[in-house]
Amino acid sequence: MVKPFIIGTRNAKDMLVKGAEILKRGGSAMDAVEAAVNAVEENPLDRGVGVGGTPNLLGVTQLDASIMDGRTLRTGAVAALENLVNAISVARKVMELTPHVLLVGPGAEMFAKAVGFKKGDLSTERTRKIREAMTTGDAEMLDDPAEKERFIRMWIEEDRGKWYSKMTEEEWGTVNIMAMDARGDMCVGVSTSGLGYKLPGRVGDSPYIGAGNYCDNRFGSAACTGTGELAIRLSSARMIVSYLENGMSLEKAVTKALKDVHALEDKTISCLAFDPEGNTISGSMTGESIHYYMDVDSEGPEERKGIWVKP
Numbered sequence: 001m002v003k004p005f006i007i008g009t010r011n012a013k014d015m016l017v018k019g020a021e022i023l024k025r026g027g028s029a030m031d032a033v034e035a036a037v038n039a040v041e042e043n044p045l046d047r048g049v050g051v052g053g054t055p056n057l058l059g060v061t062q063l064d065a066s067i068m069d070g071r072t073l074r075t076g077a078v079a080a081l082e083n084l085v086n087a088i089s090v091a092r093k094v095m096e097l098t099p100h101v102l103l104v105g106p107g108a109e110m111f112a113k114a115v116g117f118k119k120g121d122l123s124t125e126r127t128r129k130i131r132e133a134m135t136t137g138d139a140e141m142l143d144d145p146a147e148k149e150r151f152i153r154m155w156i157e158e159d160r161g162k163w164y165s166k167m168t169e170e171e172w173g174t175v176n177i178m179a180m181d182a183r184g185d186m187c188v189g190v191s192t193s194g195l196g197y198k199l200p201g202r203v204g205d206s207p208y209i210g211a212g213n214y215c216d217n218r219f220g221s222a223a224c225t226g227t228g229e230l231a232i233r234l235s236s237a238r239m240i241v242s243y244l245e246n247g248m249s250l251e252k253a254v255t256k257a258l259k260d261v262h263a264l265e266d267k268t269i270s271c272l273a274f275d276p277e278g279n280t281i282s283g284s285m286t287g288e289s290i291h292y293y294m295d296v297d298s299e300g301p302e303e304r305k306g307i308w309v310k311p
């Protein structure tokens with residue numbers, strides 16, 4: 001019998017305690033994952049998730065998130081969600097209260113408010129400054145839809161570097177958290193503000209079930225961070241779980257998924273995964289990888305080394 005445990009990416013380290021407390025009380029993997037992801041979403045210092053998430057090209061923070069239950073394969077997701085802090089909780093409600101899997105943009109926001117979520121402010125001093133920088137000298141532009149379109153055209157048709165030179169560097173950040181409870185049920189949750197300065201409406205892998213997120217009690221759990229477009233093209237999280245289903249070890253499954261990315265192009269993703277025996281792993285294409293682990297007997301988060309998958 002595997003001890004109930006929870007794991008997460010580097011930015012989840014201190015937040016895993018929230019999930020581990022729930023597992024210690026005999027709670028479900030899904031409640032543990034949701035609580036730990038919520039804590040990351042509410043941390044204004046995390047620049048890639050929830051409050052303080054780097055805005056898009058129009059200075060607006062848009063969130064993507066998904067959650068999946070490994071027993072039933074039920075899942076819920078939201079994309080391009082504005083004005084709500086706990087995107088993972090809205091995703092869970094999509095799963096529990098609708099016959100759908102994914103709600104996007106204003107529809108997702110409308111749904112969230114209808115089921116009782118309060119409007120939230122995702123901005124911080126930093127994101128407000130970014131927004132100002134992006135609109136300096138042209139502030140009125142963004143109030144006019146036609147001018148917004150022109151802004152986007154400039155970004156696409158002219159040298160993208162010109163925009164970046166006015167801003168800070170491109171930023172990524174996503175949180176992956178997954179758990180197994182005393183019943184052997186698995187859950188995985190992913191939440192992000194996506195690519196910093198992204199084109200408005202751009203959606204990454206995090207809310208795509210199979211790309212950024214997948215779990216199945218029989219075989220294991222996987223999630224991704226990094227260049228979401230690549231994880232979408234390769235269905236990376238689903239492939240890792242499929243590789244496990246087909247008998248590969250956890251390390252071989254993650255290695256194969258990352259080598260599949262190496263074969264495509266120079267950009268990269270990272271992965272986090274575990275198998276039903278409770279083995280955990282993280283994999284990076286760019287350097288040493290680490291993740292954090294807590295089980296029901298842990299006093300605090302334990303750092304675990306993952307693998308560096310070179311081409």
Ligand code: GLY
Binds near residue numbers: 204228
């Ligand atoms: N992996 C996060 C994103 O591409 O948005």
